[in-house]
Amino acid sequence: MKIKRMRATFWTGLILIVAVGFVGCKRAIPPPTMAPPPVTRVEPPPPPPAPEMGMREPGVGELPMAPPVRAPMDIGFDFAENMSKIHFEFDRSSLTDEAKALLQENAAWLREHPDIAAQIEGHADERGTIEYNLALGERRAMSARNYMASLGIDPNRLFTISYGEERPAVLGHDEGAWGQNRRAEFKIAQ
Numbered sequence: 707m708k709i710k711r712m713r714a715t716f717w718t719g720l721i722l723i724v725a726v727g728f729v730g731c732k733r734a735i736p737p738p739t740m741a742p743p744p745v746t747r748v749e750p751p752p753p754p755p756a757p758e759m760g761m762r763e764p765g766v767g768e769l770p771m772a773p774p775v776r777a778p779m780d781i782g783f784d785f786a787e788n789m790s791k792i793h794f795e796f797d798r799s800s801l802t803d804e805a806k807a808l809l810q811e812n813a814a815w816l817r818e819h820p821d822i823a824a825q826i827e828g829h830a831d832e833r834g835t836i837e838y839n840l841a842l843g844e845r846r847a848m849s850a851r852n853y854m855a856s857l858g859i860d861p862n863r864l865f866t867i868s869y870g871e872e873r874p875a876v877l878g879h880d881e882g883a884w885g886q887n888r889r890a891e892f893k894i895a896q
Contacts, residue, residue: 788815789824789892792850793885797834799845801853809850812892813857823895826850828868829875831884836870843868850890 789812792805801809816824828847830839847866855861876886 789894791889791891794846794888794890796831796884796888797842799842799849801849805850806853809853810857813854813859816854816859816863823863823865825865825867825893825895827873827891827893828866828870829873829887829889829891830871831887832871832874832879833884834871836872839870840868841870843870846888846890 790808792801792808794800794805795802812824816822826847828843828845828850830842830846832839834842844866847868851861851864851866854864871887874883874887875889876883878884
């Protein structure tokens with residue numbers, strides 16, 4: 707009886723081992739092999755030409771637009787009582803005749819004070835995206851800077867910065883407020 711029991715245990719164990727082997731070692735079926743599609747290289751179109759430094763909107767002036775110049779971090783600027791702010795037309799950075807006259811006065815004051823540097827802050831009204839208004843403010847500041855350089859002011863004394871719509875001079879949502887916010891203001895180095 708003991709031998710029958712041992713045989714039964716042996717065969718049962720053997721059958722379990724074989725069954726676990728079949729179930730546990732399931733054969734992986736490889737995916738069907740397909741030839742990869744042929745590789746065709748498409749050349750990207752050439753990038754658009756970079757804007758030239760001399761590109762400008764009509765009426766900005768004859769000097770090419772110089773790259774913006776940021777003031778060193780250790781220079782502080784304060785409101786310039788002796789320098790006038792200028793205003794711009796809607797969505798424009800070109801200088802009006804009135805703005806040119808005021809810039810001529812500002813240039814005369816800077817010629818009398820050759821040791822003073824100035825920062826020109828470009829501003830926009832609230833219409834347009836933040837990014838667009840920052841770029842418009844930069845163009846306005848650069849337009850004023852380039853005109854003053856054409857009047858003989860050393861451009862290394864003129865720094866620019868744009869605040870876009872972030873620092874309105876007048877709060878409001880009408881043409882009266884917007885007209886006052888489309889401006890370039892001057893600050894002098896402390």
